[in-house]
Ligand code: SF4
């Protein structure tokens with residue numbers, strides 16, 4: 159949490175956000191939340207998905223509760239994960255696998271992923287072999303945005319839908335898909351509103367608090383999430399909270415779900431106002447736009463492939479362009495690149511990204527960490543030095 | 553920069569010449585092995601002189617379909633192989649890795665790719681006219697090209713090889729190859745010669761067939777092929793796909809092995825352990841490993857992911873589609889798509905048919921997608937009673953493991969095999 163006593167960040171007008179407690183409660187109990195347990199007990203289906211290239215709306219339209227598979231929310235021993243995935247795979251996939259092997263995800267009726275990176279695809283290989291969730295599907299995700307890539311991905315999305323329909327012995331209608339798209343677009347609009355608050359010189363919500371919201375977003379039914387997010391936005395509209403900091407920062411890099419990590423940056427006086435993570439803008443960034451007369455599946459496939467890109471996509475310049483756009487929109491002074499140890503796609507992008515950001519005078523602090531980490535003394539020292547450097551430049 | 557680059561390629565040329573001189577003087581050397589070094593010499597001499605000869609150079613990553621380049625009379629530079637040969641023959645592995653680190657390449661990235669970026673940045677590799685690459689078989693290959701383009705200031709083309717092998721996915725990849733041909737035509741001013749491509753594909757098909765026949769001969773007890781000879785097969789495929797020299801090499805090798813089998817002669821004096829090799833041994837330990845193999849009577853008889861080609865034939869009448877087909881038959885691609893039953897069945901089949909006593913997994917610390925298969929492979933091989941030795945190492949970085957460590961592990965493994 160934000161340290162309101164911190165000398166750089168004294169927040170005299172800070173009042174706790176009540177609705178945030180709902181999200182925090184979900185995050186603390188995940189994956190065994192009341193809602194998941196309830197749906198499961200009622201004979202409803204809960205599917206786990208991994209990677210932002212899985213069109214969640216299809217699962218929702220099939221009457222399924224989609225939840226995102228995430229690993230432990232803390233740094234912990236990953237003995238099983240290490241034994242199965244070996245030490246040199248990203249700690250995110252090892253952490254997820256370990257939770258799967260220890261039956262934390264035993265309630266899942268299915269898992270769906272995308273062929274995004276080495277860590278994810280091997281996680282799926284091992285999941286299929288050793289965990290054996292009843293339904294298993296990995297979508298081929300092209301790495302390009304060409305017309306051919308769009309046709310291939312659309313075909314993949316159609317195949318996924320058919321596989322799901324066959325497995326559940328149902329038909330997913332266009333109306334159901336349109337309904338789910340509408341619901342998910344509402345989530346995206348609401349999150350956009352939340353992010354608009356972050357653009358303010360003194361945002362009423364901290365970066366770590368936003369992370370709580372984002373985590374809950376893929377762990378709750380969207381219906382109830384939207385309901386609570388609306389309430390949170392109302393709270394923020396009337397809030398007197400106004401965070402300040404030594405520098406406005408953007409977080410960029412691999413998957414991150416631990417709000418404490420962001421807190422550790424904010425405790426040093428960094429004001430985290432923007433992000434580019436699989437759990438943030440890369441998840442909710444773009445709307446699904448259905449053209450008149452267009453099959454909803456086509457709109458879904460287009461959106462998911464064109465979405466705020468993962469580092470796996472080619473050309474990487476598209477990701478860099480979007481990061482620069484976000485950095486400017488949120489008026490950031492510096493970017494903290496957080497890369498999960500052994501995450502190859504993001505590591506590879508870093509030299510070029512650093513160069514592109516240097517061209518527009520935005521410095522980058524590169525931190526590599528284990529998934530779940532809440533930050534360390536060493537990270538704090540580096541953040542301190544980074545903030546000092548930014549302040550000296552001002 | 554040009555001079556420095558030529559100097560490093562020249563070091564490979566020089567080393568090949570020295571090796572060739574040594575083995576040509578040795579009456580016991582396989583004729584095919586001499587051919588192999590002559591081919592390496594030819595490849596690197598051609599690369600060294602390409603600039604001077606006004607030729608167009610395309611740098612490309614591992615498993616990239618170099619057939620296309622050869623059909624267009626473009627000089628290929630296999631970046632990973634050239635990097636490790638440079639580092640091996642100049643002894644400057646540490647320097648090129650350090651140059652990679654200076655670019656901001658984290659240790660997350662495998663040493664061959666860190667080294668590759670470092671080698672380009674320091675001018676150890678010649679500046680290519682274009683960079684062409686694909687995502688076969690890992691994230692490192694997928695991500696490497698753009699940095700090279702940036703370092704060398706050259707244009708590039710990335711081929712997206714889809715994950716699975718449905719007809720749709722193969723059609724997509726064929727589209728990728730066609731787009732790349734158009735790109736190359738544009739940048740090089742050369743036209744694709746489709747008849748030539750067909751001829752290359754036809755020979756590639758023969759090359760695969762011959763490799764299969766060589767592997768059949770390796771089933772014999774004792775096995776006639778040298779303990780680490782498979783690396784020759786691999787390099788031939790990397791550097792000379794569908795070239796007349798490859799066919800000549802493989803036919804010679806096959807005839808030599810047939811003769812050995814006829815005479816009931818093994819490649820090493822006393823064959824005691826038949827091994828399966830999983831992933832690539834450290835390049836800098838090759839002569840040590842050869843020596844250890846002879847001393848211990850251990851020989852690699854099959855490599856499911858390097859020499860054991862997938863089923864199928866290449867249709868030369870549809871050369872672009874055939875290049876795609878090959879991309880799905882390459883042994884390593886078993887590790888690329890969903891690693892399911894078929895890949896596990898393939899290694900069990902190899903273990904049974906080649907009468908394998910034990911498998912050695914060279915766990916390259918930088919190679920994520922391969923190390924993540926260790927458990928799967930161990931469990932699959934346990935079903936056919938084949939134990940697996942895992943050796944943590946790095947293909948090029950000499951600081952990761954030493955001769956002593958490898959010897960110690962290997963010897964203990966051989967004791968275990970002996971006790972069985
Ligand atoms: S993108 Fe990186 S952190 Fe995410 S699964 Fe892939 S390797 Fe792991």
Ligand code: SF4
Nearest residue numbers: 662690692918919920
């Ligand atoms: S060593 Fe592994 S990670 Fe590196 S290029 Fe080869 S297959 Fe890819």
